[in-house]
Amino acid sequence: MPLQFEQLPGLSVSVDQVLYLPHLQVPPDKPHPFAYYLSIHNHSSESITIVGRKWIVTDDGGETLVVEGDGVVGEKPRLEPGQTFSYNSYHVIAEPSVATGTFFGQTDNGKPVYVRVPDFRLELPLV
Template sequence: MHDTRAYEAETDGIVVRVRPSYLAGQSDPDAGRWVWAYQVEIVNLTGVPVQLMARRWVITDARGHVEEVRGPGVIGEQPTIKPGESYAYASGCPLGTASGSMVGGYSMIDATGRTFEAAIPAFSLDVPGDRRVLN
């Protein structure tokens, strides 16, 4: 696994940090398969608890093929994050090209019943040593 820098976005006091890593051991470029892991940290800087209800990802490969993924929660959970606390998880993404990008949002609801989408920053999926798609 190769560590890369974190990408970060803040929406209404919710900070989302993503750190992608290329998984050379799970990738098979000769078969057209490149795999990345990404670690996500969601920090609640608001004064009330928030719950992550759903996710939306837009995944784009180097050929411009776009796949949208939606679903409840993340990794089978709909975590509640208390003020000043964070929630972290890891997941992965295979691509049919050696580079691509991901971006998205988390549907959140706070303790007052307000719903909003916390932005997931756009981040680049690049094989180490190759040209970066996003800076």
């Protein structure tokens, strides 16, 4: 039987900053690099280990990219009650897009949980 992930009250994600970084090297088919800064906040009463993630990036033309993987930026952070884990990563896009994501975790007693990342726009600056 597949794992049934539940939302855990008190576990949340904030999008702290999204930056357009045109000086970075990018592939010709996705010439627009963005860095994003996120924080995972554990205001629950349980300790949680983040074990995976899933991102869905949809551009304004309807193209969708799905990225799944273990952990977060090569780590599987453990958050005690009251702790926050902050990190940054990036996406490269061909045109303006919306990114949405989910982090998957596990409590110390083995309960699978998830928390959604608020949608954020990867919007090209006006020239």
